[in-house]
Amino acid sequence: MAIGRQLFLWASENEWLESQLTRRAFARRAVERFMPGETAEDALEAAETLGRGGMSTILTQLGENVEEPGAADDVMEHYLGVLGQIEGGDLDTDISIKPTQFGLDLGFDDALERIRRVVQRAGTMRRLVAIDMESSE
Numbered sequence: 001m002a003i004g005r006q007l008f009l010w011a012s013e014n015e016w017l018e019s020q021l022t023r024r025a026f027a028r029r030a031v032e033r034f035m036p037g038e039t040a041e042d043a044l045e046a047a048e049t050l051g052r053g054g055m056s057t058i059l060t061q062l063g064e065n066v067e068e069p070g071a072a073d074d075v076m077e078h079y080l081g082v083l084g085q086i087e088g089g090d091l092d093t094d095i096s097i098k099p100t101q102f103g104l105d106l107g108f109d110d111a112l113e114r115i116r117r118v119v120q121r122a123g124t125m126r127r128l129v130a131i132d133m134e135s136s137e
Contacts, residue, residue, distance in 0.1 A: 040082050047093045060096040072103030076114040083121050096130040
């Protein structure tokens with residue numbers, strides 16, 4: 001693995017670095033265009049604003065590799081809730097998911113069932129579900 005990629009992955013998982021950067025105005029300004037906030041509500045508000053300007057949006061929850069089934073269930077419920085908010089707000093917004101957030105590392109069948117529930121819900125709304133590429137070596 002390239003040294004730059006290793007450094008980037010290390011930084012993305014470093015809690016101390018996260019706590020330092022999230023308090024710095026320059027860092028918040030640098031990512032604000034791509035990450036309008038830290039909550040689903042912040043993202044949905046930005047999607048609504050962009051939608052008024054004729055832009056469609058795609059939302060994702062940051063993170064990968066959950067360590068227990070309950071966390072994977074929480075991710076599934078998060079996306080189902082976001083889809084409900086998208087539908088309620090009549091937004092031109094799709095979602096992007098990461099299979100490891102749905103517990104892929106814990107078991108294929110359970111992860112697939114969680115993903116299936118989200119995809120089925122999105123399908124009833126005629127919304128797209130993108131599958132994000134995750135770490136590859």
